[in-house]
Amino acid sequence: MQIKRKYIPLAVNGGIGFGAKLKPKQLAVLSNYLEEDTEIELTTLQQLIVTVPEDELDEVVQKLEEVGLHTYPVGKFVKNLRTCNFCKGELEEGMPVAKELNRRIAGQEVPFTLRPAYTGCPIGCGEPLMNDIGVMKDQETFELYIGGYPKGRDARPGRLLRKNLSPEELFNLVDQIIEIYREHGKKREKFNRFVDRFGYKQIADAISHQ
Ligand code: SF4
Incomplete structure (x- = not known):
């Protein structure tokens, strides 16, 4: 009897850079x-969704990462951090901070898909x-x-939760918020609904600069 291969979805993009770009080699x-x-879905989160054989997942991820692609469950x-195009420059607009934030949080398991976004200046692209x-x-x-x-x-x-944050304070607070959501969020409860039910003030009071 032939065993049917199992396929799983994988989100792929070119990582954080000056715009959402891909190279032909990738x-x-x-x-x-x-x-x-196979159908490839292009999402609003700057991702391609593809389906790959589950038994080849590790190899696929490795090969994609070798050409600079990033993969996410x-x-x-x-989700991966949605970003602006950093039009005013890498350091001025904090691209290293965006990359580090993405590295720390993307792919963490939470009650429902959580979409984070970053923008390099108050214009807010x-x-x-x-x-x-x-x-x-x-x-x-x-x-x-x-x-x-x-x-x-x-x-x-x-709603604005904190301002005048250093990169370390930012990383730390985002970690705490995700942990509160993971601990107190109901199964499949969207984050905005969680904020309403659990309470913006509850969250603001629970997090601390460390
Ligand atoms: S948010 Fe600011 S830095 Fe980012 S693309 Fe827009 S104008 Fe440029």
């Missing part, structure tokens, strides 16, 4: 692992206020917003 490597008639995880967790660089420090939601009649901007 697409060529990606195509090696896709069936001819699909489902109830923290990365739309941080319309995402679950939003970070905005302003001069030399960072502002942290929570609870934004972009869709339908529930659409609303996030």
Whole structure:
């Protein structure tokens, strides 16, 4: 009897840089692992969603990372950080901070898919206020917003939680927020609904600079 192969979804992108760009070499490597008639979904989160054989997952991830692609699990995880295009420059707009934040949080398991966003200046091209967790660089420090939601009649901007943060304070507070959500969020409870039920003030009181 022939055993049917199991396929799983995998989110792929080119990592954080000046815009969401991919190189032909990266697409060529990606195509090696896709069936001819496979569909590739392009999401609003600057990701391609592909399906790959589960028994080849480790190899696929390794080969994609060798050509500079980043991979993330699909489902109830923290998504990759949505960013702006850093038009004013890598250091001025805090790209290393965005990369480190993404490295720390993307792929963490949470009650429901969580969308974080980062923007390099208050013009806000990365739309941080319309995402679950939003970070905005302003001069030399960072502002942290929570609870934004972009869709339908529930659409609303996030609320400012802390400002004048250093990178370390930012990383630490985001870690704490995700931990509170993981601990107290109900199964499949969206983050914006969690903020309403658990309470913005509860969250603000629970987190601390360390
Ligand atoms: S948010 Fe600021 S730094 Fe980022 S792309 Fe927009 S204008 Fe440029």
